[in-house]
Amino acid sequence: MSRIFHRTRNKQLPVAVAGEGVWLIDREGRRYLDASGGAAVSCLGHGHPAVTAAIVAQAQKLAFAHTAFFTSEPAEQLAGLLVDALPPDFGHVYFVSGGSEAIEAALKMARQYFLETGQPQRTRFISRRQSYHGNTLGALAVGGNMWRREPYQPMLMDVSLIDPCFAYRFRQDGESEDAYARRAADALEAELLRVGPDTVIAFIAETVVGATTGAVAASPGYFRRIREICDRYGVLLILDEVMCGMGRTGTLYAFEQEGIAPDIVAIAKGLGGGYQPIGATICSDRIYRAFEAGSGTFYHGHTYIGHPLACAAALAVQKTIRDEKLLDNVRAMGSVLVDALTERFGNHRHVGDIRGRGLFQAIELVSDRASKQPFDPAKKLHARIKTEAMARGLIVYPMGGTIDGRHGDHVLLAPPFIVTPDEIATIVERLGAAVDAAIAAS
Numbered sequence: 001m002s003r004i005f006h007r008t009r010n011k012q013l014p015v016a017v018a019g020e021g022v023w024l025i026d027r028e029g030r031r032y033l034d035a036s037g038g039a040a041v042s043c044l045g046h047g048h049p050a051v052t053a054a055i056v057a058q059a060q061k062l063a064f065a066h067t068a069f070f071t072s073e074p075a076e077q078l079a080g081l082l083v084d085a086l087p088p089d090f091g092h093v094y095f096v097s098g099g100s101e102a103i104e105a106a107l108k109m110a111r112q113y114f115l116e117t118g119q120p121q122r123t124r125f126i127s128r129r130q131s132y133h134g135n136t137l138g139a140l141a142v143g144g145n146m147w148r149r150e151p152y153q154p155m156l157m158d159v160s161l162i163d164p165c166f167a168y169r170f171r172q173d174g175e176s177e178d179a180y181a182r183r184a185a186d187a188l189e190a191e192l193l194r195v196g197p198d199t200v201i202a203f204i205a206e207t208v209v210g211a212t213t214g215a216v217a218a219s220p221g222y223f224r225r226i227r228e229i230c231d232r233y234g235v236l237l238i239l240d241e242v243m244c245g246m247g248r249t250g251t252l253y254a255f256e257q258e259g260i261a262p263d264i265v266a267i268a269k270g271l272g273g274g275y276q277p278i279g280a281t282i283c284s285d286r287i288y289r290a291f292e293a294g295s296g297t298f299y300h301g302h303t304y305i306g307h308p309l310a311c312a313a314a315l316a317v318q319k320t321i322r323d324e325k326l327l328d329n330v331r332a333m334g335s336v337l338v339d340a341l342t343e344r345f346g347n348h349r350h351v352g353d354i355r356g357r358g359l360f361q362a363i364e365l366v367s368d369r370a371s372k373q374p375f376d377p378a379k380k381l382h383a384r385i386k387t388e389a390m391a392r393g394l395i396v397y398p399m400g401g402t403i404d405g406r407h408g409d410h411v412l413l414a415p416p417f418i419v420t421p422d423e424i425a426t427i428v429e430r431l432g433a434a435v436d437a438a439i440a441a442s
Helices: 049-061 073-084 099-116 137-142 146-155 177-195 222-233 254-258 285-293 308-323 326-345 381-391 421-441
Strands: 016-020 023-026 031-034 090-096 124-128 160-162 200-206 236-241 264-267 279-284 351-357 360-365 397-400 409-413
Touching: 031 421, 049 308, 073 090, 073 279, 073 308, 090 099, 090 285, 099 137, 099 200, 099 236, 099 264, 099 279, 099 285, 124 137, 124 177, 137 146, 160 177, 177 200, 177 222, 200 222, 222 236, 222 254, 236 254, 279 285, 308 326, 326 351, 326 360, 326 421, 360 381, 360 421, 381 397, 381 409, 381 421, 409 421
Parallel strands: 124 160, 124 200, 200 236, 236 264
Antiparallel strands: 016 023, 023 031, 090 279, 264 279, 351 360, 360 409, 397 409
16 A cells, blocks of 8 residues: 555556656556656656766765855856846846745745835735646745635635636637737736735736646737736736746747746746756846845745755756757647647547647647537546546646636647657547547546
8 A cells, every 4th residue: 555645545546667758657567658748847758868967977976055055066057057048137046946936936036025125015916817826825826726726715815816818718709819918918907006006016927828728828919018017017027937938838938939028937847857856936137136235135945945966957957958959849849749739639529729839739628619618527528538548658738627717628738848740640649539538438
């Protein structure tokens, strides 16, 4: 009997024992094509020799040094690599151990920025419905994933939630894409005026929404308008790129494609590619200078921040992506994946939308395409698809509650950056069979 407190009781999980490229292998010898990178984590796939060699080399030199006493070479080098790819007014990286920690650090950093600049009345955050920012209490509070929030609602701080920019579901008939983007962004200004702009610390959003709605990119112009509104009212813009960042959408930072820059960006998952737990919160020079000129101390921290072994692994991952020009492959294979999904599901009676950027794609399931009517949530179609996919040796990332936290089903795909056209063909073939079998059984 397992002594692990598993996520779900009464469910027999296979035991993973090995990984090779895009494949995971269980104890019985079954092979699974990892078409979601776990949860958009394994950007280099499994068992990359350059990364494992870097981990071994660092472990032989230095595994741990507490950041209250030391910095380390891999942490300094990784910070430099990350900053070099950012706009010139970004300059400082705060390392943590994962995405939720990166968001917690961003929230505290933003609050303390206003304390350092003499605006203690700013205490509120604004976020979006159908977002997800992590499972720690602060991150959960600013998230809009209702089924995750519900059990802990009495423990969460009060946060304003506005509608997401989700054109497939919320753009009105006859409304242009530009008009919809403007209307969706203007909801932020309306909420700022309702609660009082000088009480708001920041607006936080996923640049491309991940697990909760499935690879939903904002309509063109949305984030430029959001940036304008934040600047007008002195509100910080925090972008959550824990899932969509680090090359997943075809550029190292997803916000590069929006023509704007945030004040703070949170990254994780693809930063270390699953080889070590790591995340980071990166702030603009303006924010860093306020700390430097004020208290000189960020009142926050964890034991394992800036962990040398984790930073060495992430440095090797990021150097491999850069040196092997894997972002070119993300863009090329992203197009191949879109074409394959369109060919297989473009006329599927129960697939309403195919969406995403780069190697971050999703399909949304509907009971009726014309009306966009979702399946009855009691059917748990997303869970059936996961089971059917696993039975066919395919790992995908399905989720329910796509529309409002209860209704709607989608399947998220986020294969490793090393994926090939033949592997994409296998992904789509097996996914098609899994979807059809799950719908037939429901």
